[in-house]
Structures are given as structure tokens and as C-alpha cells.
Amino acid sequence: MSTPQRSEKLTLASFDTRTLPGHRLEVPAESALRLDCGVDLGPFAIAYQTYGTLNADKSNAVMVCHALTGDQFVATPHPFTGKPGWWEHMIGPGLVLDTDRYFVICTNVLGGCMGSSGPREINPATGKRWGLSFPVITIADMVRAQARVLDHYGIDQLFCVIGGSMGGMQVLQWAALYPERVFSAVPIATAARHSAQNIAFHEVGRQAIMADPEWTGGAYAEHGIRPHRGLAVARMAAHITYLSEVALHRKFGRSLQDRQQISFGFDADFQVESYLRHQGSTFVDRFDANSYLYITRACDYFDLAAEHGGVLANAFRGTRTRFCIVSFTSDWLYPTSENRMIMHALNAVAANVSFVEIETDKGHDAFLLEEPEFFATLRGFLAGAAEHRGLKR
């Protein structure tokens, strides 16, 4: 594990993993991780950030799980973009995840492109980038890799595991794989299995990437190029699904971009076009195309019921974890109905579960925003759980 300091402006194409700010757990070959696909992965690395201090009995650790295109910089400015951490308003002294009280860990997922082992990294066995030779991973593989970070700290049980979207899938997988290691769990705006529509949207993104000639079968890094156009299109398509129609209408409507009249051309006449193009073009500066393939695939493969004989409740039988499920009314990517299925499964095994649907028109992205009712819900749940856990204020 090393803790290097940020030196100069980093870019995705050029950075060396060891120059990234934050921590890095290097797992040796003899502790290889058996992946769902059957491959033993090792050595491998997990890059992560921590906030706050682990208490003496190691009972105050919170694992934050990031979404598809998130990373470990949850409450730290992003080393490439300089933008605030993606949950900066959630994590810090006195905030919902109070770093005066909790020890917060956020790892870059296995398969990611911000320092954890993934297709962007060097395969130690060959000295070349993994590319498509990196094994296809699952949400469970991500979680097993995160558990190695707990082992590293000697943390037997997380006080809480929390995350939205793909982060919520990891939360559910944590609770299913390691029930004794999860005191409380907060899956947000997620699903216990990826729907056909969501697989379809992911497949569009993958096809956009793979259609870009610069993808070169995943070996672009070898050639010093990147499929930035395909990746931008993938991001644009995905981004629409993160917003609600109402939010798009309120934010942009049919307003024109820097002009009084339509141009009768193919420039970005409308603000919504300009916005989407910007989303696409900035994304490619911080994300790796092959990682996008791997991580979307992991989401598509996720099906917690299928792993448990087709009965979702079996994933949680006997659990003592306290659950708080949160959904958002205008989220059409992971709608309330998907979240409610999780609640029904937990009810079926008499688990301790609360379920809150937050009224908002901000769509799936609401989980990344300061929604007062959302934050109040989390505060209330965490306060109760901390009391039961005997955590000091």
C-alpha cells in the first residue's frame, strides 16, 4: 500500500497508477482472487480513498460503492478533471456520512480505470496492457476484491455498505455474500437484476465503442490511440437514461444554444444537444473504453435471484443486516418497482428493512444530488443503526 501525493495534472491516457492520489492495496499472486469466470486473478491491485479514522474496535467502517462511471474520489477532487468528489456533499465532518464518526472507504471497482486492476492496467505476466485479455468480471468479483481491503485493515464487519445504481448492486451483493460482515446496508436506486431495457442500453454503448475503428479489438492502448468518438456516443446515450424527461424539459426544453434561430444545419442548435456533446467529450478524458465494456457487462450479468435458485429471498435468508432501500419517483432506469422487489424479498425472510421512495423529478441522477428528503432519510437510518451498533457520537 502506498500513499503518493498529487504532483502535476494527470490525464487518463498517460497516468501511471502509482502517481494517483490515495491508497493502493497490492494483493500478491499467492492470495489470488478466484473470479466467477473461473480465473484466478493475482497479483492484483485495488485503489481506494479513505476519510475519517478507524476506531479502536474497528466498528465504524463504511464502504461506499461507486456507480458505473464513478470512482474512489467520492469526496476528493478528481485528479483529472479537478471537479469535486461525486458525493462530496454526503461525506465529511457533520455530513450524512460524518467523518468525525465513521471511517469511510471507497474503492475503485475491479475492472475500473482509476488504479484498480482492469483492462487499462498492465498485466504483470506479460508486461503489456490487459485489454480484452482481462477476465470478464462480475459484481460479486468487485465485492470480493473490496473485502480484501477490509481484511487489510482487520475489519471484521462494516458498520454500513452504501451505494447507488451499480453501487447499490454491490451493496446487495455484499449483504448476500458476507451477511456477517455487513451491519447495515443502503442500496439506492438499484435493482437485484439488470432488466432487458437496461441490458439493451448498455449494449448500445458497447456497440458504439466497438464500432469505433480506433477501438482496434480493445488493443488501442498498444497503438497509442483511443476510441474516443465511440466512447462519447456511449456516454451520451447513457446520460439520457440518467435524467427524467421532466428534468430535461425543465433544464433545456427546446431552448437554442447561443443563437436566436435554428441554423438549418447539423451543429448543436439546441442546448440539450450541446449539453450532451459536452457530456460525451468530457467523459472520454477520464474514462477508459475497455473499462466501460467490462463494467457494463458486470451490471448486465447481475442477477441475485439467479445465483440463489431463482428466489431472490434466498439471497438474504437468515440475514441480520439492517436495510434501508431508497428509490426515486422519476428514476426510469432503476424504477421504484425494481427497488420494491428487493424489499419484498427482504420482507419474505423477515429482515429488518425500511423502504423510502423519494419524490423528485430529477431522475436516476437524484442519488448524486442534494435531495433534502433523501439526505434526511439516510441521516435517520444511520443514526438508528449507529445507536444499535453502539457507536459513539
Added chain:
Amino acid sequence: MSTPQRSEKLTLASFDTRTLPGHRLEVPAESALRLDCGVDLGPFAIAYQTYGTLNADKSNAVMVCHALTGDQFVATPHPFTGKPGWWEHMIGPGLVLDTDRYFVICTNVLGGCMGSSGPREINPATGKRWGLSFPVITIADMVRAQARVLDHYGIDQLFCVIGGSMGGMQVLQWAALYPERVFSAVPIATAARHSAQNIAFHEVGRQAIMADPEWTGGAYAEHGIRPHRGLAVARMAAHITYLSEVALHRKFGRSLQDRQQISFGFDADFQVESYLRHQGSTFVDRFDANSYLYITRACDYFDLAAEHGGVLANAFRGTRTRFCIVSFTSDWLYPTSENRMIMHALNAVAANVSFVEIETDKGHDAFLLEEPEFFATLRGFLAGAAEHRGLKR
């Protein structure tokens, strides 16, 4: 006007407009069409199909307007794919649009790629393909071009103008531009203006096409290539929006394609992936990428209220046209709320309007399918309108 016969298998890349089955109206330069962008387009051509017989007083003509990727082969096998016409179950003897009673016309829209003037065709002034030098057209331009076909037949008034999706926009534009020429109008699953979300989805498609290096700034035909990969991705993204989540779930769920287990790779493991890939790859055999740009742009520009001082009702003030608006409950591309806005505008000017929301889980595509309640609605409306028009059975 010529009526050539189908000879051998045609393909989009190679066909000459004059080898297409059906009719073709060639408008000479002296009758140029003044487009909304200010350009005078002429000479130009409109390719179309007809079904049934025009009656003596020319009162039984029905204009069918096709959607984004439709064409004039509404009840005729497609010359490239050999598939049945896209409304074949709607048009014919004894069917909803009864060809024993009505004279049905369906034109390929201006800007299209099935014989009407558009970026795929030869610019007579240069002898080269138009490509991006073709003027950007609007829904109103499409309708004005269709009106030339009526002029050609000496038809003063259509008995009915009918269409779904972009076809519905043309219906509304017909009623607004030529109120005296439209006895009845049936806009289906449409909107009086394109929403921010719909513009966004179109922009993703356009970016996918323009990101393909083989698009070559729209000049691909000059180079004997085609941006088939970008166009396929555009089609895949759009296709998801035509279906409902429920329909995708029922049709595919998480079923695997020709395998018992996931492959831990990037092949099409899931049926929904395989289906989407098929949609993309077959589409490029029958559609032109530049036409896709132009026609999506025309949809995005469509805003009937904006053309009438910001008040949609003004578009229909004084209308004597009889309207029947149809929407589908699970259509999230042109939801009932958008269709209801049209009804409200028509109500505000005391127009003769009926509005029917059809219960279905088949999404936007329902307008192309044999939905019994949908068909019954159309039959009932047309029967009443025909009686008022004094059309013989």
C-alpha cells in the same frame, strides 16, 4: 411520372431511383419548392405508391404519412428486404383503409432515401450526390412536397391524412398549412413539438453516424463507402425507445441467446442484445445515413406552436377538419401527455376532435401493430367521417 416494374434484387447502395417500383412525380425547376430554410428546391422528385382508385369527384383520397424510417411501401413488399409493407394489415380491400373505397397515397418524404429528393440523390445541377449540400428540410417542407402530388392528381381535398410518430407530425402540419385540403386528420402517437428528450435521443443517433470515419463529412457515397457501423448504433439506440420496458421484458427478459450460460465475454449473450444487433445490421441495408440525419433534424425542428406565435391553438383556429387523436399507454417516446396537448389546443378552438388512448404494453411501436382497439377506433372514426363526406360504400 413513371411506373417501372421491379426487375431484380435491389440494394440501397446501388439502386437507381428509376428502378424502384411505384410512381415518381418529377417537379420541374420552374415549379421549385420554397423551403423553410429559404432555398428554392427544383427540380425535385417525390416517389410514392398508390392503392385503390380515385373516384370521379376526387373526394376519396387518403394520404398516409410515414414515420422516421418508414417509406412509401406501406402495403407493398419492400423492394430491398422483401418484407411486407409496414401497414399492410391496415390497407387493402375490406381493411381499415379500405382500398375498395379509398384511394390511398403514400409518399417517400422529402429528404428520404427511397426515391424522393434527398441527400442520397443526384443534385441535377452538379451531377453528383447531394450529400450534406442538400438543404435542411422541415416537416412543413415534407408536407408542401406531398401537396404537389395532390396537385398532380387534381385533388382539392384529402378525405383523410393519417400517420403515426413523425407521420403524425405531418398530419398536424397538413391540418395547419392546408385546412381546406384536409377533411379529416388522424395524428397517432405523436407530438406538436419534439421534446428535449426526443431531441437528445436523435442527437445520439446523429453523433453515432458522424463519429463513423466512413461518414467522411457526408460524402461517403463519393468514396463508395457507407457509415454502416454508426448508422447501426443509431438504429439500436432509437429502437429501444420504440418499445416499452414491459414489452422488452416480456419478449426477452434476461433470456440467453443460443447458450445455457453466460459466456464471460462481449458476444451477444442475451437475446435482447442479439435482437438489437439484428435491428442495427438489417437497417443499414435499407436506409441512408445522411437521410437519417436530415429526417431526425426535421423532427427536432418541429414545433407547431412556435410557428403560430407560441400558441398551439392558433395553428388550428377556424379549422373545419375532423380530428381523431390516438395515443398508447406504454408509449414513452410520444406519451399520452403530448397527444393530449394537441387535443387541448383543438378544444380551445372548438374543433371537432376525438381522442382515444389505447391500453397496450407494446410501447410506441404499437401504432405499427395490429392492436384490435386501435383498429376499431380508426374504423369507427373513418366510417363516421366518410358518411359526413358523402363517400359511397
